[in-house]
Amino acid sequence: MTMHGGAEAGEEIPGILHLDMDAFFASIEVRDDPGLEGLPVVVGGAGARGVVAAASYPARTRGIRSAMPMASARRLAPDLVIVPPRIDHYRQVSAQVMQLLGDVVAETEQISVDEAFLDVRGARRLFGPPEQIAQLLRRRIREELGLPSSVGGSVSRAVAKIASAQAKPDGMLIVPAERTAEFLAPLSVAVISGVGPKAQEALARIGVRTIGQLREIPRSTLARALGPRAPEIAALADGSDRTGLGHRARDRSLGTERTWDEDLTDPDEVRRRITTMADDVARQLRRSGFVARTVVLKLRAPDGTTLTRSSTMDQPTASGERLRSQVIPLWERERPAMPRLRLAGVRVSHLEPGEGAFMQSELTARSAGWQDLETAMDRALERFGSASLGRGSTLSSATDQARRPGTEPGEQDDGPARRLGR
Numbered sequence: 001m002t003m004h005g006g007a008e009a010g011e012e013i014p015g016i017l018h019l020d021m022d023a024f025f026a027s028i029e030v031r032d033d034p035g036l037e038g039l040p041v042v043v044g045g046a047g048a049r050g051v052v053a054a055a056s057y058p059a060r061t062r063g064i065r066s067a068m069p070m071a072s073a074r075r076l077a078p079d080l081v082i083v084p085p086r087i088d089h090y091r092q093v094s095a096q097v098m099q100l101l102g103d104v105v106a107e108t109e110q111i112s113v114d115e116a117f118l119d120v121r122g123a124r125r126l127f128g129p130p131e132q133i134a135q136l137l138r139r140r141i142r143e144e145l146g147l148p149s150s151v152g153g154s155v156s157r158a159v160a161k162i163a164s165a166q167a168k169p170d171g172m173l174i175v176p177a178e179r180t181a182e183f184l185a186p187l188s189v190a191v192i193s194g195v196g197p198k199a200q201e202a203l204a205r206i207g208v209r210t211i212g213q214l215r216e217i218p219r220s221t222l223a224r225a226l227g228p229r230a231p232e233i234a235a236l237a238d239g240s241d242r243t244g245l246g247h248r249a250r251d252r253s254l255g256t257e258r259t260w261d262e263d264l265t266d267p268d269e270v271r272r273r274i275t276t277m278a279d280d281v282a283r284q285l286r287r288s289g290f291v292a293r294t295v296v297l298k299l300r301a302p303d304g305t306t307l308t309r310s311s312t313m314d315q316p317t318a319s320g321e322r323l324r325s326q327v328i329p330l331w332e333r334e335r336p337a338m339p340r341l342r343l344a345g346v347r348v349s350h351l352e353p354g355e356g357a358f359m360q361s362e363l364t365a366r367s368a369g370w371q372d373l374e375t376a377m378d379r380a381l382e383r384f385g386s387a388s389l390g391r392g393s394t395l396s397s398a399t400d401q402a403r404r405p406g407t408e409p410g411e412q413d414d415g416p417a418r419r420l421g422r
Contacts (some may be wrong), residue, residue, distance in 0.1 A: 012177040013151045014130055015121035016244055017105075018160035019137060021097065022169045024114035024149040025054035029083045031146045040077040043085050044070055053085055071114055086316070093145065100374055102138055104133065108266060109245045111352060113315075115164075117157050119245050132172045138172065154180060156241040162191050178240035185212030193353050194289045198224055212239050254288070255296070256280050257345025262342045263302050275324050277346040282320035285348065291316035292348035295323050297330040300343035309334060316352055323348070396418055 021027065026045040030036045038142040040059035042054045062077045074080050094113045101108050104127060107119035115384035120133045127133045134151040141149050153174035159177075162184070175183045188205055189195050189211055190232025202225040208214050213221070215237040235241040247285050256277050256287040274297070285292060297308040311326040327346055 012155055013121055013124070013172055014155050014159045014160075014176055015119060015124075015303045016154055016157050017118040017120055017130060017134055017159065018152045018164040019101065019116055019118065019134075019144050020150050020152075020161075020168070021114035022140075022150055022163045023054055023056050023060075024094075024147075025085065026056040026059070026083075027092055027147050028086075030056060034081075036081060039083045040064065040079060041083060043083050043322045046070060046084070048083075053302075058145040066230070083115050091314075092420060093147075096145055097141060097147075100144065101137060104137060104140075107245055113333070117160065119247055131172070132173065134172050139168075156180075156215045156243050157245065158193065158236050158241055158243060158253075159184065159239075159251070161193060162187065165191065167315055171419070175397065177239075184237060184239070185210065185215070192236060193364055194229065195226075195233065202226070216278055218325065222421060230344060253349075255345060255347025256284075257298060257301075257343060257347075259343045260341070264344075265339060267335065270331065270335075270344070271328060274327055274344055274346065277318075277344065278323040278327055279320035281346050281348055282318055282323055285318040285351075290351040290353060291318045293350040293352075294348065295326045296345075298343070298345035298347065299331065299334060299338055299341060301338050305338070306343075307334065307338070312350070314348070326366050 017355060022368055024349050026041050029043060030041060036056075038058055039056070041056040041306065042052045042059050042064060043054045048071065050066060052066055052068045052070060052073050055064045055068075055073075059073070059080065064076055064080075065074045090113060097114075098108070098116060099111055101116055105118045105123050107122065109117040111117065118133075118137075120127075124130070124131055127136060130153045131223060134153060138149050140150060141147055148170040149166050150167045150170060152160045152165070152167055153172075154160040154163055155177045159180055163173040163175050163353050166187075179254060188209060190200055192211070197201075202409055203209070203214065206225060207215065208225075210215055214233070217225075219230065219234060222234055232241070239248055243382045258273065258277065264273070278295075281295075289305050293316045294312045295309055296308055298306065298308045300306045309330040311330060313322065313326065317323065323346065331344075
């Protein structure tokens with residue numbers, strides 16, 4: 001489907017496409033086992049704390065969604081078919097999809113295992129206008145890989161992503177530049193990536209529930225409700241946004257580090273403090289609405305020797321438990337060569353928007369439990385303050401707390417090393 005706009009000489013081309021595979025994991029399982037066609041199929045853990053990683057469209061018609069506890073999904077669909085995840089297989093199919101996109105469009109930007117942005121303006125001479133390119137890509141994915149996909153197109157990446165969501169399932173929607181504001185006006189502000197529940201509540205308090213209403217709000221009022229993202233969101237709402245490929249959060253990082261007046265030598269103490277930093281960074285991610293693929297550990301000895309070690313995860317995360325599970329082994333490998341520490345830091349990079357992201361590797365009961373716990377901790381910290389709770393493994397002794405409430409004895413808090421800065 002293309003919104004009618006008439007191609008006139010000199011007209012701005014909606015050359016940014018967002019291609020999103022439909023119910024990717026579940027669609028692969030149905031493709032590989034045609035007997036599942038038409039059934040409520042979910043991919044995920046079947047245990048008591050299992051989580052839905054992906055749901056087929058028949059399952060979605062029952063109200064089942066990604067990230068839903070499997071117990072809830074079973075209640076909605078007693079005939080639910082639960083398929084264990086095959087992450088390596090999904091990665092292989094993802095690579096096939098991305099290779100197919102690259103065969104047609106030179107400028108592609110993969111943003112997750114099942115979606116990518118494409119700048120098709122340079123491909124028009126060979127393959128025709130954006131809607132024709134979108135049809136070609138969807139047809140090849142269907143014919144060669146046996147999978148459904150949806151495509152949105154616009155003059156900006158943000159609107160292209162919104163359009164692809166509106167086109168689902170198995171559809172296409174290209175929005176002409178001059179009709180962008182018209183297309184967005186009736187949609188809920190919730191469709192804007194990064195406008196989560198808190199931002200929606202803040203906007204609702206000033207009478208804003210649709211993008212059209214948001215466009216009518218004075219910029220100063222919008223800034224109070226949305227903070228530093230207000231100009232970006234206002235440009236999206238009025239149709240003036242022209243952000244294309246390459247303008248992402250991946251080049252940014254955030255983190256924290258600590259310098260101590262007295263060198264740390266006790267392994268348990270080092271482990272505890274690195275764990276606390278991992279939790280702090282995870283909270284920064286969740287507050288900022290991002291997830292990260294790479295975590296970096298920084299260590300400095302008393303003589304000034306400094307080293308950094310990093311670990312890149314298969315799937316992005318905003319979980320302190322996931323970050324801790326990566327940085328603690330990094331430190332343990334370096335501990336024999338650096339038994340005394342003056343400084344340690346934890347930083348994350350390769351950030352991407354967390355709105356709607358589901359971390360496929362976090363399907364185990366243990367990870368699902370940590371996700372629930374950390375969300376509850378965030379709420380408690382917002383309500384009661386930073387000293388209200390923490391992991392049992394990170395609690396310092398009563399003597400430590402008496403010396404300096406909320407900090408470690410002899411510790412200098414260097415604070416966030418980077419806050420979403422280049």
